[in-house]
Amino acid sequence: MGHSGAPRPDGLGPLVRDDGRRGASRWSYGKDDDEGLFLAEHFRCRSEIIEYCNELLYKGQLVPSRPSAGYRLEGLVEHPFLFREVPGSEDRRQGSSRVNPTEAEAIAAWLDEHWDRFCEAYGAAGDPEKQKGVFGVVTPFAAQARVIQQTLKRVLGAQREKLVTVGTAHTLQGAERSIVLFSSVYGDNSGQASFIDNTLELMNVAVSRAKDLFIVFGAKTRWNDGGPVFRLVRRMAVKDAPAGQPAVTHDDGQVAAPVEVAAAEPISAPEPAAEPSVPEVSAPKSGDAVVAWAMIAAWDESGGLPDGLKLSAVKLNKALAAAGLIRKGDRGWEPTDEGAAVGIVGYGGERDGETFVNVKYTPAAQVALLDRIRSGALSLG
Structure with a gap:
């Protein structure tokens, strides 16, 4: 597998960008200088x-x-x-x-x-x-x-x-x-x-x-x-139209014809319960990181969380801190190097005249953390 990116030369701490933002990784890749390693092939x-x-x-x-x-x-x-x-x-x-x-x-x-x-x-x-x-x-x-x-x-x-x-x-x-x-x-x-x-x-x-x-x-x-x-x-x-029906056109108006391929190697319903809806999460752009409550809401709606688990952002933060993935600084939560490696990123802002920092979770982090929760590797007790 190949990758693109460059390590931070001093080998210290999370990357601090020229624009002042704290990054998630010592590595970056692509024309947008995205954080982390990228396996391209x-x-x-x-x-x-x-x-x-x-x-x-x-x-x-x-x-x-x-x-x-x-x-x-x-x-x-x-x-x-x-x-x-x-x-x-x-x-x-x-x-x-x-x-x-x-x-x-x-x-x-x-x-x-x-x-x-x-x-x-x-x-x-x-x-x-x-x-x-x-x-x-x-x-x-x-x-x-x-x-x-x-x-x-x-x-x-x-x-x-x-x-x-x-x-x-x-x-x-x-x-x-x-x-x-x-x-x-x-x-x-x-x-x-x-x-x-x-x-x-x-x-x-x-x-x-x-x-x-x-x-x-x-x-x-x-x-x-x-x-x-x-x-x-x-x-x-x-x-996938039934035999004998015309091919379907794509957005550009071209007929969706079969591609020519050469010869490659080889994945009664229960009645609905009348329960309130989980709050919708605003649609992110591709690859956007989200805050903890939005990630938890998405896990909940997908049925990904273990049965009976009631998870809050406060409970998750405590578990992630205990696992060494985030830490509490003077101004708020920030990712550790280990957290950055799984895709937890830091961001900052200003509230009531005071600056703060907090963490968000990239799509890669969302998948990795849910896998740890489901396997029991991340303790929420």
Whole structure:
């Protein structure tokens, strides 16, 4: 893997920029002098898949480096990045999470129809261990993951259901599957996919788990969605139309034709509870850091926090300080070197005539810290 960036020459403390801001790292990269190290070369995904992430979060700085030869799905799919419309798609709240049973049915039906041919393409026919590496299903909401698992068990049978990894982006963090199906959840009754647009890093993780094929299952409203996530899906994906129907055009009016690929190596719904909504988080720009309460609200709505955990910014700050990731200075919280390494950044301002400092959490930090909470590595007791 390659990277760009330069170390701070004196080797001391967090970087203090020329504009006076305290940085998160001794390293910086790119034309915007972003903080941290950046591993530019990407080998896991087909270029048609990782280019989505490149535009969503990485400012075009990723270098797709996987060879184009050897694509195992040649002739089986139109394109490595697809959108499949789900007619009649509607979501509903379930506590602080969301579910969409119609979308779960569509995903189960797709897997049932395509299981044998794709397993054969990967040399996994009749081999359950190899089949575990073929399919994954990712969704933003933990409640929807449970609905999908129930639906797969009913449609595919218990044996096959266990061979499909199903969960939120956190479930597959650090993992990969040859084929990943994404359940958008927000249906035609939701004008915006607010949580997805507010947590771009989670979509980045979901997409980049797929080596050979990523399929977005979503309502017609999502294909026409103007938010940052689905606007980019519409521009980069091919709509997976039934046989005999005309190809779908992209925003530029060009017909979405299949790409030419050479031959590459190989991821009953419960009734909704009448609970109040979790406060929405204002949509950040790509890669923006957020304050603790916004990060916790996003974790809560996604169902990412362990069951029964009530987390506040004060409780989180104490845990992060105990873990050596942040420290309390004279003017407020600031990241330690270890905290900076996981993506915690400092910022400052003025309130009532006095200056203060505090910390924010980059998308990378949001994923890393939630992983520590879920694994028990970060003690919140």
